[in-house]
Amino acid sequence: MDILYKIFIDPFMQMGAAPDLLVQALWEGLVGGVLYALIALGFVLIFKASGVFNFAQGIMMVFAALTLVGLYEWMARHGVPAPAAIALVLTIGVMYVLAVSIEKFVLRPLVNQPDIILFMATFGLTFVLVGLGELIFGGEPKQMITEQLWLPKGSIDMKILGGLVSLQKIDIAAAVIASAMVAGLAVFFQSTRIGRALRAVADDHQAALSVGISLNQIWVIVWFTAGIVALATGIMWGARSDVSFALEIIALKALPVLILGGFTSIPGAIVGGLIIGVGEKLGEFYWGPLLGGGIESWLAYFIALAFLLFRPQGLFGEKIIERI
Amino acid sequence: MKIRTLALATAAGVALATALPVAASAQDAIYVPLFTYRTGAFAGSGIPIANGMSDYLNMLNERDGGIGGVKLLIEECETGYDTKKGVECYEQVKGKNPVITSPYSTGITLQLIPKAAVDKIPMLSMAYGLSASADGNIFPWIFNPPATYWDGASVFIKHVADKEGGLDKLKGKKIGLIHLDAPFGKEPITLLEKLAKDYGFELKLYPVAAAEMQNQSALWLGVRRDRPDWIYLQGWGAMNPTAVKEAAKVNFPMEKLVGVWWAGGDDDARAGADQAKGYKSLSFHAAGAEFPVIKDIQKFVVEKGKSQVDKAKVGENLYNRGVYNSMLIAEAIRNAQKITGKKAVTGEDVRRGMESLEISEARLKELGMEGFAAPVKISCSDHNGHHKVYVASWDGQKWTKGSDWMEPMKDKVRPLLEEAAKDYADKNAGWPKRTEACDKAS
Numbered sequence: 001m002d003i004l005y006k007i008f009i010d011p012f013m014q015m016g017a018a019p020d021l022l023v024q025a026l027w028e029g030l031v032g033g034v035l036y037a038l039i040a041l042g043f044v045l046i047f048k049a050s051g052v053f054n055f056a057q058g059i060m061m062v063f064a065a066l067t068l069v070g071l072y073e074w075m076a077r078h079g080v081p082a083p084a085a086i087a088l089v090l091t092i093g094v095m096y097v098l099a100v101s102i103e104k105f106v107l108r109p110l111v112n113q114p115d116i117i118l119f120m121a122t123f124g125l126t127f128v129l130v131g132l133g134e135l136i137f138g139g140e141p142k143q144m145i146t147e148q149l150w151l152p153k154g155s156i157d158m159k160i161l162g163g164l165v166s167l168q169k170i171d172i173a174a175a176v177i178a179s180a181m182v183a184g185l186a187v188f189f190q191s192t193r194i195g196r197a198l199r200a201v202a203d204d205h206q207a208a209l210s211v212g213i214s215l216n217q218i219w220v221i222v223w224f225t226a227g228i229v230a231l232a233t234g235i236m237w238g239a240r241s242d243v244s245f246a247l248e249i250i251a252l253k254a255l256p257v258l259i260l261g262g263f264t265s266i267p268g269a270i271v272g273g274l275i276i277g278v279g280e281k282l283g284e285f286y287w288g289p290l291l292g293g294g295i296e297s298w299l300a301y302f303i304a305l306a307f308l309l310f311r312p313q314g315l316f317g318e319k320i321i322e323r324i
Numbered sequence: 325m326k327i328r329t330l331a332l333a334t335a336a337g338v339a340l341a342t343a344l345p346v347a348a349s350a351q352d353a354i355y356v357p358l359f360t361y362r363t364g365a366f367a368g369s370g371i372p373i374a375n376g377m378s379d380y381l382n383m384l385n386e387r388d389g390g391i392g393g394v395k396l397l398i399e400e401c402e403t404g405y406d407t408k409k410g411v412e413c414y415e416q417v418k419g420k421n422p423v424i425t426s427p428y429s430t431g432i433t434l435q436l437i438p439k440a441a442v443d444k445i446p447m448l449s450m451a452y453g454l455s456a457s458a459d460g461n462i463f464p465w466i467f468n469p470p471a472t473y474w475d476g477a478s479v480f481i482k483h484v485a486d487k488e489g490g491l492d493k494l495k496g497k498k499i500g501l502i503h504l505d506a507p508f509g510k511e512p513i514t515l516l517e518k519l520a521k522d523y524g525f526e527l528k529l530y531p532v533a534a535a536e537m538q539n540q541s542a543l544w545l546g547v548r549r550d551r552p553d554w555i556y557l558q559g560w561g562a563m564n565p566t567a568v569k570e571a572a573k574v575n576f577p578m579e580k581l582v583g584v585w586w587a588g589g590d591d592d593a594r595a596g597a598d599q600a601k602g603y604k605s606l607s608f609h610a611a612g613a614e615f616p617v618i619k620d621i622q623k624f625v626v627e628k629g630k631s632q633v634d635k636a637k638v639g640e641n642l643y644n645r646g647v648y649n650s651m652l653i654a655e656a657i658r659n660a661q662k663i664t665g666k667k668a669v670t671g672e673d674v675r676r677g678m679e680s681l682e683i684s685e686a687r688l689k690e691l692g693m694e695g696f697a698a699p700v701k702i703s704c705s706d707h708n709g710h711h712k713v714y715v716a717s718w719d720g721q722k723w724t725k726g727s728d729w730m731e732p733m734k735d736k737v738r739p740l741l742e743e744a745a746k747d748y749a750d751k752n753a754g755w756p757k758r759t760e761a762c763d764k765a766s
Contacts, residue, residue, distance in 0.1 A: 021549055028541040130363070139367030140634075141562065141591050155573070168573060241538040241569065242595050246365035246562035249535050284542035285549075294505050294531035296542060 011286035020163025025285045026278060031171040033277020034178040035236055039250070040257040040269035041182065042229040047263045048189075048202045049222035050107070052118040056125040058251025060098075060227060063129045065234025065243045067091045069142040084148035095227030103219045111215065112205065130245070139245060144238035146170060151239065174236040181232060185225070186266050198222060202264070256304035262314030271315055272304075279303045353397040354390070354657060354668060356381060357417040359427045362632075364404035365537070366561035369589055369642060373428065374400065375633040376646020379621045382631070384654055386624040391654055392661040394668055405561070407431035418443050423660075423674040424653055426450070430508035433457075440465035441756055446675035448656075450649045451476075451585060451608065455511055455737075458708030459745035460679065464760045467678050469652065470608050470700050470711035473558070474741060475732030476584050477512035479606060479713045480556050481519050482730055483582065488553075495524035500552035502543065502559065502567060505531040509558045512584070516556070518740060519733075528552055537563040544570040557583040565595030572599035579604065582715065590640040593718040601720040605641075608713050609648045609697040611723040613639025616692030617647065641716070641723050648697060655691075656681055663763055679704055680763040698729055704762035710734045 015022045039061065046054040054060075068091040075083035106121050147153060152169035189195040200208040201218045209215055237247055253276070261272025280303070284296045313319050358377050361370035381398045390396050399420075401413035410432030414425060425440075426448045427433045433453035440447045446465050449457070455472035457463040471479075484499065485491040501516055503509035513529065520527040528550050530543050540563075547555070555576065557567055564587045571581050579602040583592070588605030596603065613622070618639050625631045626638055637643060660669040660677025669677070683691075683700040698712045710732050717726030749755040 018549070021545065024548075025542070025545055028545060032539065032541065134363055134367075138371070139362050139364070140371050141368035141565065141595075143595065166573070237538065241562055241566040242368070242591070244365070244368050244562055245363070246368070246537055249365055250538055252535060253539070281542045281545070285545050288542070288546070292531065293529060293543070293546070294533050294536070296539070297533035297535045 006290055007287070014286060018163060019161040020165050021285075023161060023165050025281050027165070027167060027171075029278030029281035030274060031175055031277070032281060033274035034175045034270075035233065035273075036253050036257050036277055037182065037270045037273025038178045038229060038233045038236070039254040040261065040273055041185065041266065042226045042233065043254055043258055044261075044263060044266060044269045045185070045222055045226045045229065049198050049218060050118065051115050051202065052122060053263070054226070055119065055122040056129060057226065057230065057254070058248040059126045059129040059133070060095075060230040061234040061237070061251055062243070062245055062247045063098075063133050064091060064095055064227060064231035065144065065238045065247065066133050066137045066142065067094050068231065068235070069145060069238070069243050070137045072145050072148065073142070084145055087145075088149065091231060092228065095231060096224050099220050099223035099227055102223050103216055107219050108216060133245070141242040141244035141246075144235060144243050146235075146239045149235065151235075170236075170239050174239075177232060177236070181229065182266065182270055185229075188225075189266060194218070194221060253300065256300040258314075259301075259304040260307050260314055262316045265314070265316035268314055268316030275307075276300045276303060352668075353395040355397045355399070355417075355420050355422050356653060356657075357413070357420070357422045357425060358398060358400045359403050359410055359413050359425065359429070359432065360400045361403050361405045361428070362400075363402060364406070365534070366405035368591055369561050369564075369586065370405060370428070372589065372633075372637060372640055372642035373646040373649070375631060375637075376643040376648075377426070377650045378646075379625050379631045379633060379638075380617075380647045380650035381654065382625045383617075383621045386628070386630070387620055391657050392667055394661075396654075403427075403429060403432060405429050405431075407435055411435050414439065418445060421670065423657060423669060423671050424448055424678070426649060426653065428452075428649075430454075430511065431506065434507055437463065437466055438752065443671075444675075445671040446656075446678055448649070448653060448678070450652060452508065454748070455515075456741050456744035456748055458706060458710070459742055460703070460705045460707040461758055462745040462749050462755070463707065464679075464758050465675055467656075467702065467707045469681075469702055469707070469709050470698070471713050471732060472708050472710070472737065472741065473511040473584065474515040474737045475708070475710050475734075476606050476713060477515045477556065478519065478733035478737055479715075479730050480582050480584075481516075481523070482733065483604075483715050483727060484554050485523075486727075491523055497525040497554070498528060498550065498552040499525050500528045500530055500547060500550065500555040502530040502532060502547075502555055502557050504537075504558065504560055504563055505533045508560060508586075512556070512558055514744070515737065515740060519736065522736070532559070532563055532567075537561060538566050540566050540570050544574045544576075547571075547576060548574050554580045554582065557581060557587045559583065559587045564589065564592035568593060568596035568600050568603055571603075572596050578602035579717075582606065585645070585713075588716055588723065589642045590637075590723070593723070598720060600718055603718045604726055605716050605718075605723070606713050607641065607716040607723070608711065609644055610695060610725070611639065611641040611644055611716070615694075615696050617651075617696065618644070618692075620692060621647070644696075651691065651693065652678075652681075652700070655683055655687075675760070676763050678702060679707070710737060 042057045068087055071087040071090050072083050110118055151173050154169050156167045158165045197213045198218050257272040257276050261268025280296045280299045283299045288295045360374035362374055381396050385396055403410040403413055424446050430452050433449040449468045451471050453468050455474045457466040457468055458472055516527050583605040585606045593600045593603050656674050656678040659681050660673040664673045681702045685699055702709050712729035714729050715727040716723040
């Protein structure tokens with residue numbers, strides 16, 4: 001009986017007794033969720049356009065953040081004016097060059113190959129980017145240049161609900177930027193000519209080619225867009241800790257989000273991210289102590305799998321109907 | 325036919341060329357492999373240590389021509405802090421007659437402990453690894469000076485008691501342990517549970533999975549709810565700067581957050597900017613570049629471009645940790661030469677050298693390490709020494725000495741440790757009884 005009480009009653013009693021902590025946990029979950037959604041978005045973009053699960057998305061995030069900070073440090077050392085702004089522009093340029101290179105040297109030779117071949121190619125790409133990143137920037141952690149990028153610092157502390165709710169300004173900025181990016185990408189996919197072409201490529205490479213859509217151009221655009229998303233994600237996660245290769249691990253958090261939201265849906269990535277973010281924070285905070293803590297790493301997968309029992313295609317994934 | 329002959333000749337040539345340095349190493353040099361991690365998720369902590377380790381040994385080669393006139397053959401093997409890769413490194417180096425191994429990972433150490441006695445290669449797990457391996461009667465090939473994780477945890481509790489007004493004031497206090505959810509992170513739990521029982525404080529555990537190192541907000545929300553009076557941080561890699569940042573975020577008093585010695589990297593504290601001021605970490609050596617030994621490293625290695633270190637980072641806390649690690653290796657080799665009268669010592673000789681090692685204040689001065697570390701003495705039965713540790717404090721720019729040298733609670737640690745060592749031997753059927761003779765102290 002005691003265990004049932006601890007599982008089904010006590011957590012809700014705690015929520016009622018300290019509503020400020022509940023609000024804080026919800027906020028942390030929402031911020032985490034938005035950031036997960038941003039990572040998942042990078043995966044979704046590429047999956048939509050090429051049907052490939054891009055294993056390299058995590059390292060792209062690290063590479064983008066390292067490039068930004070590395071360029072900034074170099075320019076600051078050499079007295080270049082406005083180093084942060086220039087570093088940001090140059091990093092975007094680097095992500096574009098990366099997208100073109102990936103299209104030319106990885107994807108183009110593999111057109112019409114089975115998806116698993118492309119998937120394995122992204123494994124190779126991961127190791128290339130890890131090596132390149134370590135060669136250029138070294139393995140030592142770097143500090144994210146949040147202030148230089150005009151991102152706010154400090155917190156907004158509110159004495160409400162009989163306690164304190166603290167909102168970090170950087171988290172608010174992360175939520176705003178992520179929301180704006182998600183909205184922009186949704187409009188881009190749904191309402192622009194390139195967006196429609198991109199969806200056509202995702203449906204069928206050969207059919208898209210037959211109506212005059214340039215596969216190469218679309219792939220460059222989509223990998224470049226995923227690179228920009230990786231940069232934004234790297235800045236936000238880097239600000240929470242530091243910029244190092246450990247950030248790559250965080251990208252794996254996008255997997256349960258994708259399982260939940262579906263691999264092809266932008267709204268799915270967002271809703272999935274929020275559900276996973278809030279679910280794991282509440283789970284860890286209220287139910288974690290029952291299991292000795294540290295349940296976040298598997299709870300996200302548990303939540304995703306529980307949803308899959310009812311919707312195998314994910315919340316917003318396309319239902320696959322095969323007629324025999 | 326000609327092509328086949330050519331191919332065979334080439335293959336034989338390559339095989340010979342590969343084998344030659346190994347053969348040469350056995351005769352003309354002392355082979356010291358260094359297991360390092362300059363890549364991967366834990367590189368932030370691994371790089372400064374790797375630099376310190378290799379720079380000290382290189383300095384001995386450059387300045388003194390090695391040890392006792394014999395050059396050191398130094399070779400790094402990249403483990404990425406991955407146990408599997410670490411074991412691969414061991415298999416790779418063991419055929420080259422290493423005189424000692426230094427895995428630099430508790431996970432790798434645990435895997436290699438049973439191999440050390442079989443392969444006759446002593447292992448130094450300096451202030452990490454299995455605490456129980458300090459019992460030389462059961463682990464004659466393993467050495468973990470100058471202090472075990474249990475010593476560290478006991479010094480932390482003594483520090484808390486000092487600040488709270490005595491050990492009796494610990495009753496009713498709440499002490500949190502934030503730890504990496506891995507063998508390294510879990511090591512101090514046994515001792516802290518015992519001390520919690522003895523002194524009446526409540527121990528709260530906060531495990532951090534490796535995948536969540538940079539995602540600790542829920543954990544720190546738990547800290548806010550539980551309101552521990554003090555927190556001990558048994559963290560590594562990216563876990564540490566994240567913890568320092570999160571502590572600042574939830575306004576946890578920084579002077580009550582104390583890291584184990586591995587949570588004392590300059591980058592760990594620097595990440596918290598001004599808010600990290602007052603953060604503490606245990607240490608068993610000094611930080612800073614003002615010591616003669618560090619100046620020699622700068623002169624003979626760094627200035628000559630023979631190091632991978634960023635010049636500005638020479639003397640940082642984890643860099644000096646690497647220097648200290650290599651100093652222990654070098655002194656064990658020197659002692660082995662003295663005991664055996666041989667120049668090119670073997671693994672078995674260095675085991676004896678390590679087991680009878682005594683580094684006095686006078687010897688530290690000779691080494692250019694006066695004030696750098698406390699004297700070290702290892703014996704046949706005690707492979708650790710349970711030496712003094714101090715609490716370092718981050719002043720916003722650098723680590724400073726925040727307390728006097730403090731003795732660990734040896735009376736609490738040693739019986740528990742001997743029990744754990746016996747338990748280890750019992751659980752590992754066929755664990756060999758010690759047959760190695762003891763030498764007198766150096």
